[in-house]
Amino acid sequence: MSLTDRIIEMQSRPPEPDPAAFSDMATREVDDGWLATAPQSEQTKAMRLWFLERYCDPQTETPYNSDAGAYFFLRGGPYDPNDVLQERFDNVVSYEVIAELVDELHQEVGHEWAPTELTAEDEWDDVFVDRPDGPIQRLEERLVELRTMTELQGLPMTRILLRQLVYAAVITTLETFLWEQAAYWLERDAAALGRLIQQHPQTQQRISQLGGDSEGNRATIAAELTQGLKAKVWHRWEKNGPFLGHLLGITMPSHAALEAPTKIRHDIAHRGGKDTEHNPHNISQASVDELIAVVTSYAQEVQAAINGRQA
Template sequence: MSYEDYDDRPELPSAAGDPDAEKFEPNDDWLRNAPKELQIEAMRQWFYARYQDPANDTPYNGREGGYLFIHGGPYDPDEEIQERFSDVVEFDVMEELISDLASEHGDQWAPVDHDQDYSEWEYEEALSQIEDDGSPISVLTQKLGRVEEILTAPAPDHIKQMITQLVHGAAIAALEAYLLEVTVWRALNNDGSLRSFVENNTDPKLGGATFKLSEIHQKMDGLKKQVFAYLQTYVWHRLDDVKTVFENSFKIKFPNVLELRGDILVRHDIVHRGGKNKAGDLVAVTPEDVREVTERIKIFAKALEAEFEEKNERALQ
């Protein structure tokens, strides 16, 4: 069960604690004697109030193949749940919730609350790394090439199956990194592209934000860094949301992503459900499946680059 499945979860009574508090804190006296399902729900709400999937709000380093927990963490549900509730709830009850949380996002969660202000050094360093690597599509092509090379490496059958699942995830991670880098590449390219990106972005965190007239110079001075910080925390595997950003902010047509959405769901099952789907069935991925995924990503990226080129040509006419 995940926090998206809220309707399937039991409702806590008022004695459980204040549901409107900034961070839900269960009443321990109530919790000790509550039914098992309500104990689990109370601990779950406590955990969700403090920790989240790192994909929601944590920068991802595609070259290193992992999240950059710059806001703290990663946090392991096993450690956090036991540290808070071991004196109140029986271990087997905690263990059931811990297993559930681990099946959602593993043992590396990010904090919900943090300061999103990037230092000037972090901002400049990250931009220079993107520039040094070359164009985003060339970096993507290199990563996908390495994925395909790994598929041909000799290994025993049981190891080969695991490798195939891992490189499937690596292909999707390469797509996410590409979407981030191509957005940074295009949005921060010059003052004109930056202005267009911000003016046409409807997200309240960026284009829809409001501020006092007296703050306008301060906001303008830090605008590039603000946009960069916004992009670092964007959830790039939610392709429908990404489509909206690209079409609104860049005024281009986003390529078809129907099949890629299915590939992302497979990757979610591999990474967050231990290689099984919601029904508990093993997710079977073959080397040919992965090659098809890499090919779809290449076709998508070429189509996206073509949209940008066509836009540039229209601007010159």
């Protein structure tokens, strides 16, 4: 984002209400007790900030199908401000105050809003891993399904968009595989937490903050790690590689072949399928097949290393 864009963004942000408005500043979670007695103008400011922390204009984050004239809400939604605000604040703020804010939001963007990172629905939130070969089997099955999707017929532009979405989903499938491996072995391998405490700087720092390596502190860290796995951005290969290597007790494969596809995936998910120069990514079938092969090879290397560790 350019400096000019940042200045415009800052100028367009709603003014901050009284800091006491929020029980959690990081998520702009509103304190209902404060809200119920605040002046109307302060109520509106607080509810607006709460909403904008959770929902955004779909053109910011959501792929658009020009043939169908509609967005693909891949991570949940669309969300109508009226439904969301009424559900959250109906018993705290008068209908008239909520309705006024809803009308403003409808005029600014419309009735269909997309989730932000705070409210987006991620594939790995409800995944259950029950056996060590489960992650690799699910990955291979999912990749077959995605490859089949690219064979669907339709208008040329629709097929280009479909290949873009499949391309991005192939990366997401690998992310899910890595999360499943981490979640399974953190729970099942008694040595996994010990390796992180001994070798991973952030985990070492956390155990020190808690007061040292004790059974109780290990339980705390294990719970924090398990929850934190859901929030990890798994396609940050370089950052997550050492963490996974320590947790799994393996040497992670090279992620070099994933770097360029991950940048394309970012453009598809966050730039409407265009690069920084506004050129569209016309993903070919060969590109999809090549990425599937790269992801399959990477996942199989991880699985082979895990299997070799067990031998």
